[in-house]
Amino acid sequence: MLNKFKVVNKSVKKVDGLSLACGKPVFAGDMDSRGLLCVKILTSTKAHARIKHIDISKAEALPGVYCVLCHTNVPRVPRTTAGQGYPEPSPYDSVMFDNKVRFVGDRVAAVAAETEEIAEEALKLIDVEYDILEPVLDPKKAMADGAPVIHDQDDCKVIIPIAYEPQKNICAYVDAVVGDTEKAFAGSDYVFEGEFHAPKAQHCATEPHVSSAHLDDKDRIIIVTSTQVPFHVRRIVAQTLQLPIKKIRVIKPRVGGAFGSKQEMCFEDIVAMVTLRTGRSCMLKYTREEVFVSSRIRHEQYVTLKGGLNKDGKITGFDMYVLSNTGAYGSHGLTVMCNCGSKVLPLYPAENLTFRGHAVYTNSPVAGAYRGYGATQAAFAMEVIIDQMAEKLGVDPVDFRLSHHIKEGQGSPIFQALGEGREGVEQKVKSCGLPDCIKLGAEEINWKQKYYKSKDNGTIKRGIGMAALMQGSSIPEIDMASASIKMNEDGSFNLLVGATDLGTGSDTVLAQIAAENLGISEEDIIVYSSDTDMTPFDVGAYASSTTYLSGMAVKNAADIVKAQIISVVKEMLNETDSEFEFDDGMIKSLTSGKELAMSDVALRAMYQENQFQIGAIGSAISHSSPPPFAAHFVEVEVDTETGKVTVLKYVAAVDCGTAINPKLAEGQTEGAVLNGISYALTENYILNDQGRMLNPNFRHYKTLRSNDIKELKTIMVPTYEPTGPYGAKSVSEISINGAMPAISNAIYHATGVRLYDAPFTPDKVLKALNQK
Amino acid sequence: MKVKLNINGVDKDLTIEPGEILLHTLRNNGYYGPKHACSTGDCGACTVIMDGEAVNSCLVFTASAEGKKITTIEGIGTVSNPHPLQQTFVEEGAVQCGYCIPGMILSAKVLLDKNINPSEEEVKTALSGNLCRCTGYVKQIKAVIKAAETMRGGQ
């Protein structure tokens, strides 16, 4: 099936690759900002306080200051900033500017001034009097009786029925039960349990958040912003400013990485309000420090996983409890937590499953979407427990997973039980390349030899570990994507998609899908994306949905366009009943063998006879979320005298169905793996006991460089997903989930010490080794 | 104060503030290739070549750069006539979001200008000042080695 693709499954060059390599000014901040007002935000230095009094008069009076915003002069409209479909499953617990601050870095006021210098000066002139409240940073403490209430305002609410108890700092509660785990565990030969701590982390996208706004000639607000979710941004800004959606246009230019940190309405409401109030264009750019503290971070989670096992190898059940620290506001609080269960529990089928979770408010920086989205944190727990099960039975971890993972044709009750805010969707796995992922990956890392070698005697010990993974592709029944295609007279097409290319290459991949369907080269597709005026709707880049869902929409649009072309060809050739084939820019009649060029058809339809614009909009929603699968293997070296863990070799074997663009799919995998490794080993998001982040910079928050990887190998294992465009599934998130469990397992193999608390920094490793 | 800078082979007379940083000056004068990403010299997105050496332009005072030859990414190739490195980066799939790429390519260029046959280790070291969060560096290292091959005449 794969061999007959002409454009798909080829590593064609990215459509924007060369302009990026030549440094063209295509990012939101790449404009002469000297004519724009500079917007700066005053943020809180207190983790929890009421704003007793705020005086902006001195700031407003400073020459060159055009506008100062704070809670006293903007409408109070509760909303969620989460970039999710409406009605959002996140609570409406935030307003543009509030009379309370809930974390160090929370918004207090904003200034728009002629220059950066004046804006900074104006910030200093804003007088704030705080009533300091007791902060709570630990989610366990935040849930306890008597904890300070973070959202005590009377207008916070949820708009779909979910369990929301802000008086107890509970942002969301969810549970799903299948069978009876308590009974199952009581009757099991072995029960395993562990509490796993997955830490906070920041995405560290190279481009800091940036948005600009201006009024066009009709006084509509035009926002140009680095975002994953232009349509959600438009809706939330309209809601916040109490304007009709038609007054706002959101454009996403090139984005310098996001990984979930821009799946929010971050501060587009502020630039829009400034433009509305002043009539002037303005720009807000976060500094790196502000990105670390005031944008979004990953949900810190305590995942308690219990698993039952019988001597005969049967897994009797899993009980997963997730305590999720959602930070000061609840965006993505419920849904990240649900994903812990829905993307991890189905991997090893069992008849009894219990999933419960609390997402809890604390006075910490706000957690939001981050690549992996709960599956990362929960996979840590699952893959270590699985290793423990294998060890108990004396079975090779590779073989244990091969015999226990979900197979093609199987389903899981969890798919139905756990959705994202709404009920989930029943589904069966229709493509699963996990067996080959496991076998090929094990071979590449030399598993048999390294796992069974005798232990190292010296102070430097080597070990090997693995993890098996699954994710999803899109959110079924909830998210929608669409694409519009129109034909030009030279046989080229404009492809307009709402889908959001963050550097992920979706513009290219979608062009390939369109080109494959139309039988042309992807170079004849002109892509324009993510402009709420010009491109049809797409939820945006998240939930691993662009290739799968937006790809289907593109294929659907191309199908309609093909039908239109055929109608013209039939007229031109006078063959009303023939079948036609699209290949190499030609349409060939399978009856007569006559062919016409695309451009011939276009010219006729545009200028000559029965003229009409060949073009269509295609939409797609998905009815399932077919999981990609992966098996990751890692060899580590542990220096038992310093506690340092070094990754020697990492192998990621991935089944993403058909890789529409193999090099881009590999690139996504490699980037995700490296992010997973630093999440496991070096990224340490440190808050002091007053809630202030101590290392909001690249100096002391460590991500990995080119000389930190010894060997990283990616193996793409092709399968064919029947519900996906040309057999494709997603690939962008899954590979960030493997490093933490695989490295924990490898450290155990090397030293006999199991680490449940990430990141596995030298001090933690050394402490665990010394305690042994 | 007034300074004369040589940028991409062109002499420019500019008016700057005495305490101005080179990255800021370059971007204010239409050179958008070098980027603000951390502005503390820790990520290399602002890399430019100064007298044949790659430096963080966010750590250089503009007035220090007077009399030096400054090269930004705009100066080594264009879309219609790209430098071999720009070509191989695209061909190898080494460009994802592209934000780190101008800096990365300039660091690679400085390496290849001094050593046209670098080992993989030497490439890794040369790129180690440039942070990328998208790619995992694998394809970027490959692209540099491939460009070196091209520039050697295919050997």
Place this chain on the structure above:
Amino acid sequence: MDTIERVGITVMRGIKDFLVPNSLDYALKLLDINQGNALVLGGGTHLALVKNSSHEIIIDIKRAGLGYIKEENNYICIGSAVRAVDIINCDLLKDFAGDILQNAASKIGSPLTQNLVTVGGNIYSMFPWSNLPPAMLVLGAEVVLTSQSGSRKVSLEELLKANPRTFVKKDELIKEVLIPKSAKNMKTSYKTFSTTENDYDMAIVAAGLDFDGKQCKKASIAVGAAVSPASLLKTSGVILEGKEITSELIKESSEKAFSDVKLVKDFRTSQEQIEATVKTLVKRTLEECSK
């Protein structure tokens, strides 16, 4: 008004004049005229992060003739504007004391910052992670401070202990570092500890041993990053002097590492871990020197 600290800058505010003297004499003259109101700029990797300056003048000394590495009398003289990359590429320093200076310079930041960081700045700024001072301490380095009224020499050890920011007078600048040529045949080792390759080091140990046959005549061990300022470990060194190096002796020496210095708190790791790491690095550098 309280705001979150912002560190990356576009313009250092408050600066009224940026001067680039083309000779040391002229630089000293400018420093004398503007003393108390002038910032001396070497590589700029520290100064380029200062948002608001209380000083009005920047004096850039990169073209003031301080970029030399030369032999003079019994010393190798390294001008304060010499950069890390210049040390790495210097023929004169090749094979000098086991390339310890080159090893130290290679650990500075990244290849990008190595093109900027200067010897003078690496000493003056007193960042705990500065890579050159421990290596220079082991070599017995001395520092020449100079002003319009004359020069004075001080051991690097003394300068660091006294804190350059107070010791160096307002009309003085660091002219050069003198490395005694007698250190040429030292057996040296330089090791650092950090979580990633290019990280700001959390522990730095430099060791240099002079041998007379199999006996260790002199042992210099210096620690940086985990202590402030970078310091020589006198007790650990004395244990080895006059003896043949054995693994027991090395262990004893490493155990005594904290007799003369105190750990600084590092929020990135625990005291236990960094203490164990320093001792481990002392052990490993001594093992390497004794090979």
